[in-house]
Amino acid sequence: MLIFFLFIVSFIGILVMFLSIAYFFSFYRLLKGDAPFVPVPSSILPEITKALGISENSVVYDLGCGDGKVLMACASSQPKAKYVGYEISLAIFLLAWIRILKMKRSRSIKVFRKNFFGADFSKATHIFTYLMPKQMGKLEEIFERELTSGTRLVTCSFPLKIKKPSDVIDLERSEFLLVRKLYVYDF
Numbered sequence: 752m753l754i755f756f757l758f759i760v761s762f763i764g765i766l767v768m769f770l771s772i773a774y775f776f777s778f779y780r781l782l783k784g785d786a787p788f789v790p791v792p793s794s795i796l797p798e799i800t801k802a803l804g805i806s807e808n809s810v811v812y813d814l815g816c817g818d819g820k821v822l823m824a825c826a827s828s829q830p831k832a833k834y835v836g837y838e839i840s841l842a843i844f845l846l847a848w849i850r851i852l853k854m855k856r857s858r859s860i861k862v863f864r865k866n867f868f869g870a871d872f873s874k875a876t877h878i879f880t881y882l883m884p885k886q887m888g889k890l891e892e893i894f895e896r897e898l899t900s901g902t903r904l905v906t907c908s909f910p911l912k913i914k915k916p917s918d919v920i921d922l923e924r925s926e927f928l929l930v931r932k933l934y935v936y937d938f
Contacts, residue, residue: 786882788817788843791907795922795930796824802905802920802933803877807831811877814867814890815839819847821879822860834860835875837867872897881907881930888912894938904936911936 791799805811805825809832813822816836826834838844844864851860872878872893880890891911894904907930910916918935 786815786886788840789881789929790818791821791881792928792930793820795924795933796821798920798922798933799879799905799907800825800828802918802935803879804903805829805832805877809833809876810835810874811879812867812870812872812875813837814870814878814880815882815886816847816862817843817881819850819860819862821881822847822862823850823854825879826854826860830859832859836860836862837870838862838864839866868893872902873899876902878902878904879906880904882909884909884912898938900938902938904938906934906936908932910934 799821803809803811803825805828807829809829811822811825811832811834813819813834813836816822816838819836822834822836825832836847838847841864844862847862851862854860868889875898878894878898880887882890887906887909891913894911895914898904904911910919911934914936916934917937920933920935922931922933924931
């Protein structure tokens with residue numbers, strides 16, 4: 752019984768330390784102007800899925816997919832589509848990978864631990880982002896160059912700098928909460 756108790760305490764301690772390190776690096780990235788890990792509120796997942804407008808033949812990319820919550824919500828609403836997530840943080844990537852395995856959607860959802868700036872977006876029919884303005888500015892140039900006609904982009908909170916959105920969805924959330932608007936772009 753004592754060994755079991757020590758195992759549980761050790762496991763919880765390692766988990767807390769692992770997540771603490773992940774958040775430390777997340778805030779370090781924020782200081783550099785990169786996007787930290789800020790989960791999308793579960794209450795707005797239906798709005799995101801609706802804004803993306805996913806069909807059976809869609810290929811959905813989530814750039815900086817975090818814990819995989821958006822990918823899983825989209826896969827639940829349209830299981831036949833394909834989903835690709837990019838997450839650079841090891842701890843958060845592992846969290847997404849475990850959640851996706853538990854959901855038993857590992858065939859339709861692929862998550863990669865790598866920087867999305869090196870990704871090929873030409874196959875994407877839909878893209879979701881919740882990134883900082885610095886990344887959005889860099890991505891806008893790539894999107895203009897690589898996205899095919901008909902690709903839909905939905906961004907949380909931070910719009911593209913030059914391209915005008917085809918729709919702005921007010922989520923009617925308090926001004927004190929994160930994620931109050933979704934910006935929809937059709938390329």
